[in-house]
Amino acid sequence: MRTYILQRFLQMIIVMVVVMLVSFIIVELPPGDFLTTLREQLTDQNVDPKVIDSTVEMYRARYGLGENWFIRFGKWAWSLMKGDMGYSMQHNRPASELMGERLSLTIWISIATLIFMFVVSVPIGMLSAIKQYSAWDHSFTFLALLGVSVPSFITALVFLLLSVTLLGATTVAGLFSPEYVTAEWSWAKFVDMLKHVWIILFIVGLGDTASTIRVMRARMLDTLGEPYIDTARMKGLSGAKIYFRHALRVAINPIISSIGLRFPQIISGSTIVAIVLTLPLIGPLLLEALLGEDVYLACSILVVLTLALVIGNFLADLALAWLDPRIRFES
Amino acid sequence: MNTAPDSDKVLEIRDLQISFSSIAGTTRAVNGVSLDVRSGEIVGLVGESGCGKSVTIRSIVGLVPSPPALFEAGEIWLRTRRGMTETLSLHKNMKALRQIRGRDVSMIFQEPMRSVHPMMTIGKQITEGILEHEVVDPAEAYERTVEMLDLVGLPNPAAQMNRYAHELSGGMRQRALIALALVCHPQLLLADEPTTALDVTIQAQILELIRDLRERMSMSVLLITHNMGVVANLADRISVMYLGKIMETGTVEEIFKEPAHPYTQGLLASMPSLFSQPKTHLQSLRGVVPELAMVPKGCVFADRCPYVMPKCDETPPVVELRADHSAACWLYADGGETQGSEVAETAMPALSDEGARADPLQPVDVAPLSSSEPTSEGALGRPSENDVAQLQIENVALHYPILRGLLRRQVGTVRAVDGVDLTIRRGETLGLVGESGCGKTSVGRLVARLVEPTAGRIRFGADGGLEEITHISQKEMKRVRRAMGMVFQDPLSSLNARMNIRNIVGEPLMLHQVARGRAVDDRVGELLEMVGLRAAHQSRFPHAFSGGQRQRIAIARALATEPSFLVADEPVSALDVSVQAQILNLLLTLQQRLNLSMLFIAHDIAVVRHVSDRIAVMYLGKIVELGEAREICVRPVHPYTEALLASIPLPMPGLETLREMPKGDLPDPANPPTGCRFHTRCPYSQPICEEEEPPLRHIAGDADHFGACHFQDELYLEGVEEIGEIQGSAAAKAGGK
Numbered sequence A: 001m002r003t004y005i006l007q008r009f010l011q012m013i014i015v016m017v018v019v020m021l022v023s024f025i026i027v028e029l030p031p032g033d034f035l036t037t038l039r040e041q042l043t044d045q046n047v048d049p050k051v052i053d054s055t056v057e058m059y060r061a062r063y064g065l066g067e068n069w070f071i072r073f074g075k076w077a078w079s080l081m082k083g084d085m086g087y088s089m090q091h092n093r094p095a096s097e098l099m100g101e102r103l104s105l106t107i108w109i110s111i112a113t114l115i116f117m118f119v120v121s122v123p124i125g126m127l128s129a130i131k132q133y134s135a136w137d138h139s140f141t142f143l144a145l146l147g148v149s150v151p152s153f154i155t156a157l158v159f160l161l162l163s164v165t166l167l168g169a170t171t172v173a174g175l176f177s178p179e180y181v182t183a184e185w186s187w188a189k190f191v192d193m194l195k196h197v198w199i200i201l202f203i204v205g206l207g208d209t210a211s212t213i214r215v216m217r218a219r220m221l222d223t224l225g226e227p228y229i230d231t232a233r234m235k236g237l238s239g240a241k242i243y244f245r246h247a248l249r250v251a252i253n254p255i256i257s258s259i260g261l262r263f264p265q266i267i268s269g270s271t272i273v274a275i276v277l278t279l280p281l282i283g284p285l286l287l288e289a290l291l292g293e294d295v296y297l298a299c300s301i302l303v304v305l306t307l308a309l310v311i312g313n314f315l316a317d318l319a320l321a322w323l324d325p326r327i328r329f330e331s
Numbered sequence B: 001m002n003t004a005p006d007s008d009k010v011l012e013i014r015d016l017q018i019s020f021s022s023i024a025g026t027t028r029a030v031n032g033v034s035l036d037v038r039s040g041e042i043v044g045l046v047g048e049s050g051c052g053k054s055v056t057i058r059s060i061v062g063l064v065p066s067p068p069a070l071f072e073a074g075e076i077w078l079r080t081r082r083g084m085t086e087t088l089s090l091h092k093n094m095k096a097l098r099q100i101r102g103r104d105v106s107m108i109f110q111e112p113m114r115s116v117h118p119m120m121t122i123g124k125q126i127t128e129g130i131l132e133h134e135v136v137d138p139a140e141a142y143e144r145t146v147e148m149l150d151l152v153g154l155p156n157p158a159a160q161m162n163r164y165a166h167e168l169s170g171g172m173r174q175r176a177l178i179a180l181a182l183v184c185h186p187q188l189l190l191a192d193e194p195t196t197a198l199d200v201t202i203q204a205q206i207l208e209l210i211r212d213l214r215e216r217m218s219m220s221v222l223l224i225t226h227n228m229g230v231v232a233n234l235a236d237r238i239s240v241m242y243l244g245k246i247m248e249t250g251t252v253e254e255i256f257k258e259p260a261h262p263y264t265q266g267l268l269a270s271m272p273s274l275f276s277q278p279k280t281h282l283q284s285l286r287g288v289v290p291e292l293a294m295v296p297k298g299c300v301f302a303d304r305c306p307y308v309m310p311k312c313d314e315t316p317p318v319v320e321l322r323a324d325h326s327a328a329c330w331l332y333a334d335g336g337e338t339q340g341s342e343v344a345e346t347a348m349p350a351l352s353d354e355g356a357r358a359d360p361l362q363p364v365d366v367a368p369l370s371s372s373e374p375t376s377e378g379a380l381g382r383p384s385e386n387d388v389a390q391l392q393i394e395n396v397a398l399h400y401p402i403l404r405g406l407l408r409r410q411v412g413t414v415r416a417v418d419g420v421d422l423t424i425r426r427g428e429t430l431g432l433v434g435e436s437g438c439g440k441t442s443v444g445r446l447v448a449r450l451v452e453p454t455a456g457r458i459r460f461g462a463d464g465g466l467e468e469i470t471h472i473s474q475k476e477m478k479r480v481r482r483a484m485g486m487v488f489q490d491p492l493s494s495l496n497a498r499m500n501i502r503n504i505v506g507e508p509l510m511l512h513q514v515a516r517g518r519a520v521d522d523r524v525g526e527l528l529e530m531v532g533l534r535a536a537h538q539s540r541f542p543h544a545f546s547g548g549q550r551q552r553i554a555i556a557r558a559l560a561t562e563p564s565f566l567v568a569d570e571p572v573s574a575l576d577v578s579v580q581a582q583i584l585n586l587l588l589t590l591q592q593r594l595n596l597s598m599l600f601i602a603h604d605i606a607v608v609r610h611v612s613d614r615i616a617v618m619y620l621g622k623i624v625e626l627g628e629a630r631e632i633c634v635r636p637v638h639p640y641t642e643a644l645l646a647s648i649p650l651p652m653p654g655l656e657t658l659r660e661m662p663k664g665d666l667p668d669p670a671n672p673p674t675g676c677r678f679h680t681r682c683p684y685s686q687p688i689c690e691e692e693e694p695p696l697r698h699i700a701g702d703a704d705h706f707g708a709c710h711f712q713d714e715l716y717l718e719g720v721e722e723i724g725e726i727q728g729s730a731a732a733k734a735g736g737k
């Protein structure tokens, strides 16, 4: 067990280092010197030459520009770890300022979407399998198929349309009602967000929920056909005990192990929805950065998202090991 | 109707009819089965796969999902703690059914590997059953579970409580499952092929355990199997089932001594037993079990029955031949007018008069596979006079590294083959036998150079003298392979599903540029006819064929380049008895006709004995005994050979062996015992056995018989008597009755 955790942990570190290296190479790739560009930009904006000099000097020191590449990488990585995300050329602001709230909102929404997905799809998938070929099963199989095949931005547009035409709403888009958008965080703002967020969870999570329903149903059917379920039945156990105690823990395994992989899907899914619904998430910022060749910003976002991803994966691995003795004993 | 049976019966099934509905239509899987089990009795339900055995016993406890099943008629009476209960009517009453399951009747299944929950400890799984049915505190349930694990013979039962399925071997899992089934003391145990997935030695242990527990727990057992040998030693009565109907029911003695129904006779004759005449055709049943939709009207066995007559278009009556012996066959019914023992008495001799055909012990010619096949006389394919070696392997070893961890470090070595010498003469069949995991397949793969030997020397004579092939290049090996065919256990996975038969069988021809274009078609057609298939089937795909037919295709492919040598790795283990007999017959015929030499690998020593001239017994990577096939079975010199022989269930009731069974499981091949590798399981082990490894050497006074036991010249081991003797003893038994 301990070696298993250690192994996974090491894997996590290795993935992180590789992603950072790649990001670093991308950062370094564009022709032209970052400092020259920076100086030009600041000059264009008629900034005081003294301030320009000191700013440029500060970045030179911080990123070890002009030094050996691995020193540069080390300094870059170190500053990232300290939370300094670099400087956005496009916005003329430190990247961390830009990312700040968007990042935490994105992570919260992703986690909420994951939970939403689980809470909705696991019971539905399970019940569909238990009541195979029932009306319940048929309707959810159909709905799930629909959910998988309709792209989320279409769902988002349909929602927009419906709420505007049917409800006469003016504020479906966005995460907050207009009066709260710029307001400080408060209880009222939080409540306001909750009112809006479920639509987003629904739209972003729909595709994943639908596909998870399908996976869950198939896995549950497979598991219920396993001989050890017959063994459990022959003990005289009730249906509930067989389904929850014996079948669920086996059937849910691949869903848990796929959590780590779902995270990037949710981010990319939410990006499209965020663009349609103008939500302050990180996805659109990343897209913008990529389009505008804003390398520091783009790479910082990538690194942070990767970090979230590997941590998610690591947690999923821990959960799996806790669930499944075969994994625990493997090493 | 609807009256409870007498109290002496634990189970009575009356006229059960079950159909399955699907888009393709409705098929009746169980068609009027009647069956009973009395107190303390072990009843065997025997028949080929797909005959409805599992559906029948699973319906007793409501384990047949409905839909798609339709229970059309019948009653199932079960003795429960509340008296006789009709369980078929309880199928909708889950609560009542649950109270019966595990408490009044329990079940064990075919695949112990998959029947234990993979994520729950053994202890928890068993106590769960107790707590479901009885009001006991957990501590007591724990105690009882440990006791039960001890009773089923698991070593160190308290430690087993916290173990998981993957930590137990197949045999141990089946023991744990038996403990689980019996922990609430049910009166009836249903066992669905409980030993089919296990090795022969482990099978023998589990059968012994069931027999023992029946006494100790005073319960009854209904045992399903397709292996006549299994029930011979275990059951008191047998019902033979075919295509949803009971063909014959009787006491075990009657069924084996005087099998009445042609299907029973066929099943018995299909089994290569340790008494059959080696290298002769088995009298196999014709054809295969038809699809349920294609079942003949009238007698369902009509299309395979050698005695079929016009009357068989009508459903035959169940004829009481004696008290406790009945058969559903027109041979015994006098036009349905008079029934009963008189008819039976007169009919029986009539059947026996047909002579050899009806006697399962007599070798008989089989129905020809194709018209061109020569009929054989006497033993086939003896090694040819010119005693030339075709294959010689010397001190060959194959070691697999065990890799672990992120960096795939080598943490150990599995010595799959560890210094083996063998010679196969031209025209000879050498049988290689041993439990699974002992290295048989590895030897086969080494010989065909599918793996690189770790050490040793392999020489093979393609057409002329022996040439060294140990390390020759793949290109040179291609030339050698032309003279070397291979057949594997699982015919489906060894045939490319996306290729049609013409390309599968013709591939070697094109690869070796033996033929091309039209010539391939012709040759493939020839090959298919040679193995008993139709030449016209060339364009079909493997999925269109049954298991036995696929194995025929695999054989045709192996023989395409007219090799002189064939490696057959468990070619019949995955097949039903009647098909197994057909394939063995085919191999024997082809071997004689093409003068093949053969390395025949199998875990069943009876099968190996039947086709081999000589037998090599393998244990944990070493040959422990080598000699002439019959000699080895009659006078084994190595205790492991004796154990293998003792483990084969004999299709002769009453002839159970009194020899000691090998204890425990096969040790971990990565960490074999010191000294004699068999000492951990050997009943004759002495202190020296743990220290010194006995070499393979001559038996005193026999230059062709080798053994690797320290005491081979002193021990008196028991083999299996020869045919003459066995008939004598069977007659003596009959006289004694």
Ligand SMILES: Nc1ncnc2c1ncn2[C@@H]1O[C@H](COP(=O)(O)OP(=O)(O)O)[C@@H](O)[C@H]1O
Pocket: B020, B029, B047, B048, B049, B050, B051, B052, B053, B054, B055, B056, B065, B068, B069, B292
């Ligand atoms: N759930 C099911 N749905 C449809 N057909 C089934 C089902 N279970 C069994 N059958 C059919 O019933 C027949 C008898 O099967 P089975 O009882 O498993 O035979 P056996 O145990 O003798 O090998 C087979 O033809 C099989 O295909």
Ligand code: SF4
Pocket: B261, B262, B263, B299, B300, B301, B302, B303, B305, B306, B307, B308, B309, B312, B316, B328, B329, B330, B331
């Ligand atoms: S009834 Fe006819 S076909 Fe059926 S087993 Fe008897 S003789 Fe053969």
Ligand code: SF4
Pocket: B638, B639, B640, B676, B677, B678, B679, B680, B682, B683, B684, B685, B686, B689, B694, B708, B709, B710, B711, B712
């Ligand atoms: S050498 Fe000893 S342990 Fe090995 S088989 Fe002979 S008696 Fe048994």
Ligand SMILES: [Mg+2]
Pocket: B050, B053, B054, B192, B193
């Ligand atoms: Mg079965």
